[in-house]
Amino acid sequence: MKKSIQADIIVVGAGLVGLAAAIACAKLGKKVIVVNAQKTAVKKQQAWDARIYALTANSEAWLQALGVWDEVDASRVNTISGMQLWDVQDNKLALYDHDANLDKLGVIIENQNLMYALNQLISALGVTVITEVECLSLVNVQQHINLGLADGRSISANLIIAADGVDSWVRSQANIAVKHKNFNQIAIVANFLADNNHADIARQWFAPHETLALLPLPKQHVSMVWALSTEQATELLTLSGEALASRVQARSQNELGSLRVLGKVLSFSLRQQTATQLIAERVVLVGDAAHQVHPMAGQGMNLGLRDVRQLQEMLTNVHAMQDIGEYTFLRKYARARLADIATMNTLTSGLDTLFANDSAVIKKVTGWGFKQLNHQATLKKLLIQQVA
Numbered sequence: 137m138k139k140s141i142q143a144d145i146i147v148v149g150a151g152l153v154g155l156a157a158a159i160a161c162a163k164l165g166k167k168v169i170v171v172n173a174q175k176t177a178v179k180k181q182q183a184w185d186a187r188i189y190a191l192t193a194n195s196e197a198w199l200q201a202l203g204v205w206d207e208v209d210a211s212r213v214n215t216i217s218g219m220q221l222w223d224v225q226d227n228k229l230a231l232y233d234h235d236a237n238l239d240k241l242g243v244i245i246e247n248q249n250l251m252y253a254l255n256q257l258i259s260a261l262g263v264t265v266i267t268e269v270e271c272l273s274l275v276n277v278q279q280h281i282n283l284g285l286a287d288g289r290s291i292s293a294n295l296i297i298a299a300d301g302v303d304s305w306v307r308s309q310a311n312i313a314v315k316h317k318n319f320n321q322i323a324i325v326a327n328f329l330a331d332n333n334h335a336d337i338a339r340q341w342f343a344p345h346e347t348l349a350l351l352p353l354p355k356q357h358v359s360m361v362w363a364l365s366t367e368q369a370t371e372l373l374t375l376s377g378e379a380l381a382s383r384v385q386a387r388s389q390n391e392l393g394s395l396r397v398l399g400k401v402l403s404f405s406l407r408q409q410t411a412t413q414l415i416a417e418r419v420v421l422v423g424d425a426a427h428q429v430h431p432m433a434g435q436g437m438n439l440g441l442r443d444v445r446q447l448q449e450m451l452t453n454v455h456a457m458q459d460i461g462e463y464t465f466l467r468k469y470a471r472a473r474l475a476d477i478a479t480m481n482t483l484t485s486g487l488d489t490l491f492a493n494d495s496a497v498i499k500k501v502t503g504w505g506f507k508q509l510n511h512q513a514t515l516k517k518l519l520i521q522q523v524a
């Protein structure tokens with residue numbers, strides 16, 4: 137039998153949230169081992185990645201403080217200086233960084249750019265990453281948790297961070313259930329070259345159970361996230377690049393002029409999923425393993441990074457004798473994260489329902505709200521502070 141590897145913390149899942157968690161813990165002097173089911177090597181690609189993230193200015197600042205941003209290719213990151221939103225009746229709400237005395241509202245970054253940066257820092261910190269191996273068993277033994285791997289190795293640690301995504305294996309091993317809401321929507325994701333200058337504005341159109349976002353990327357590229365009913369999306373996914381571009385152009389009221397599709401068109405089924413508990417004995421859930429939200433607000437990753445920040449804060453302030461896997465200690469994490477997760481669920485799910493409401497009154501109120509907000513400096517500032 138192979139010897140058990142000792143660590144302070146095991147992170148299962150080397151997605152963006154898991155890697156950020158591993159870096160944050162390693163920087164606090166913890167011995168961290170990351171386990172991921174698949175290969176994690178990321179090469180720098182010239183082609184633009186269709187998977188992008190809108191990161192809030194707060195998330196960017198935190199990644200900067202963590203040292204991740206030093207490894208990011210800044211020439212491929214675009215600032216968001218404003219947001220323009222349209223409702224179904226074409227009422228427009230415009231929010232700009234200067235409305236809240238901010239330098240920017242956030243940034244748009246490609247998945248590959250951020251993944252590359254995180255992996256570089258993981259290597260520089262000497263964090264062990266075990267890949268292409270299945271997790272087989274998870275057992276609590278006195279003050280430790282033992283993770284058994286399919287290749288016969290086992291890892292023993294005080295705490296396991298479950299960052300293994302929406303179908304989390306760790307979560308199911310810990311017998312934590314989830315609450316689902318199926319939106320019956322698919323998000324179509326692609327990049328376009330736009331004729332008109334996007335001027336660093338993130339644009340979004342709301343309709344019943346549908347949102348179209350065109351987000352600014354360098355070189356007059358825009359990244360599209362179009363969430364719409366499974367039926368409509370299935371039809372759009374059969375179109376040629378040219379035909380899809382002209383549908384997007386029409387739906388976006390020609391705001392960015394003629395569009396040309398660049399690279400791959402991807403699609404993702406959408407659901408809202410929340411774990412009924414965020415912790416178990418020696419287990420803590422972060423990122424999509426803990427919560428999956430509708431991408432209309434571009435907040436899923438930001439929410440996951442805020443989970444990690446909470447853990448980082450707790451581990452920074454811990455006294456030397458504290459058992460970091462102890463349930464009573466982890467309860468602080470669960471309590472601290474509840475409100476943020478609930479707010480994001482309510483916001484995204486609530487907006488989906490609000491814009492789908494057939495009531496003429498509701499339609500009037502949302503339209504009225506958009507118009508009024510444009511003239512309410514304080515309310516605009518408050519709204520921006522929620523998303524930046």
Ligand SMILES: Cc1cc2nc3c(=O)[nH]c(=O)nc-3n(C[C@H](O)[C@H](O)[C@H](O)COP(=O)(O)OP(=O)(O)OC[C@H]3O[C@@H](n4cnc5c(N)ncnc54)[C@H](O)[C@@H]3O)c2cc1C
Pocket residue numbers: 148149150151152153154171172173174188189190191270271299300301302303304305306323325361404422423424425431433434435436437438439440
């Ligand atoms: C269309 C779309 C657009 C989005 N846009 C935004 C946006 O603009 N801004 C934003 O903040 N968020 C956005 N999100 C949300 C964001 O993509 C997710 O919240 C984020 O990717 C979750 O990261 P994660 O690391 O928690 O999970 P994942 O990225 O799913 O990573 C999980 C990792 O765990 C590994 N794994 C899985 N199972 C196992 C196992 N059994 N053992 C070991 N390893 C395992 C996987 O290989 C993977 O590496 C968007 C989502 C979608 C669908």
